Amino acid sequence: MSNILVVGSVALDSVKTPFGERKEVLGGSATFFSVAASHFAPVALVAVVGEDFPKKHIELLKNKKIDLAGLEVAKGETFRWSGEYSFDFNNRTTIFTHLNVFADFKPKVPQSYQNKDILFLANIDPQLQLDVLRQVNKPKLIACDTMNLWIEVKPKILKDLLKHVDIFFLNEPEARQLTGKSNLVKAAEDILKMGPSRVIIKKGEHGALMFSRNSVFCVPAFLLETVVDPTGAGDTFAGGMIGYLAKCGKVNETNLRRAIVYGSVMATFAVEAFSLGKLAKVTKADINARLTQFERFTCF
Numbered sequence: 001m002s003n004i005l006v007v008g009s010v011a012l013d014s015v016k017t018p019f020g021e022r023k024e025v026l027g028g029s030a031t032f033f034s035v036a037a038s039h040f041a042p043v044a045l046v047a048v049v050g051e052d053f054p055k056k057h058i059e060l061l062k063n064k065k066i067d068l069a070g071l072e073v074a075k076g077e078t079f080r081w082s083g084e085y086s087f088d089f090n091n092r093t094t095i096f097t098h099l100n101v102f103a104d105f106k107p108k109v110p111q112s113y114q115n116k117d118i119l120f121l122a123n124i125d126p127q128l129q130l131d132v133l134r135q136v137n138k139p140k141l142i143a144c145d146t147m148n149l150w151i152e153v154k155p156k157i158l159k160d161l162l163k164h165v166d167i168f169f170l171n172e173p174e175a176r177q178l179t180g181k182s183n184l185v186k187a188a189e190d191i192l193k194m195g196p197s198r199v200i201i202k203k204g205e206h207g208a209l210m211f212s213r214n215s216v217f218c219v220p221a222f223l224l225e226t227v228v229d230p231t232g233a234g235d236t237f238a239g240g241m242i243g244y245l246a247k248c249g250k251v252n253e254t255n256l257r258r259a260i261v262y263g264s265v266m267a268t269f270a271v272e273a274f275s276l277g278k279l280a281k282v283t284k285a286d287i288n289a290r291l292t293q294f295e296r297f298t299c300f
């Protein structure tokens with residue numbers, strides 16, 4: 001079993017979907033990732049919150065046995081993000097991004113975190129992702145996620161970072177935005193030339209694609225009857241995938257393919273409720289039941 005270090009956002013989200021609205025609920029890329037990954041392997045977190053961050057959220061993360069030695073509580077307000085989804089969930093509009101304590105954050109990786117096996121750079125300013133990368137002893141695996149905002153405002157830093165990354169996660173529109181290629185095969189080829197040996201393109205309700213220089217793997221999304229709020233689906237997908245890889249201890253084609261299925265299964269729990277309403281309550285039995293169902297959906 002390997003262990004995981006994650007840096008990313010811990011946030012208070014305000015979200016509007018066709019099925020309701022929630023204000024100032026627990027969110028953040030590192031939050032969704034850590035809770036998903038904690039089902040499979042030990043997770044240590046580097047992030048910052050403000051003094052206003054509710055204690056109950058810290059308790060939730062502690063209950064999941066996530067190591068919070070690297071969670072700084074800084075003077076000021078917690079990072080806040082707000083988004084709104086269209087009726088079919090395919091389009092999301094960011095209403096606001098208030099970096100707050102993240103604006104002056106200088107990540108300090110605790111001594112006890114410096115030799116982790118896997119580093120996951122969850123979606124956050126690529127400069128902060130690089131700052132963390134520079135403070136650790138070479139992990140066995142470095143994976144990274146990003147979003148449209150950073151591709152738009154910090155493309156050069158993101159590309160510098162990608163030279164060090166093994167597995168890169170991004171969604172379909174982001175792959176097109178980063179490469180200027182509309183065809184996803186061509187976009188993936190371009191991204192592989194930027195450094196990563198694997199690129200995972202997330203296609204929301206249409207599943208995910210994994211490209212390497214000599215292989216492609218496609219996985220559909222799990223067919224769900226209830227989708228309430230897709231926020232965090234991508235981070236949870238990455239948490240399930242990287243968590244499972246950590247549990248396997250070895251990164252090879254077979255484990256990577258199985259890991260993508262675990263990621264897809266974990267993402268289903270993120271979208272069934274607002275915030276971590278469902279994800280935080282998931283049991284091993286829930287995960288296994290959904291895996292069995294996933295096999296039934298895809299076996300022919």
Ligand code: AMP
Pocket residue numbers: 008009011012013026027028029080081097123124125147149230231232233234235236
């Ligand atoms: P996802 O739906 O997987 O793309 O992730 C949604 C989560 O990302 C939300 O909980 C937000 O708090 C967080 N988020 C949104 N924008 C940013 C940003 N610019 N930097 C870091 N995290 C963000």
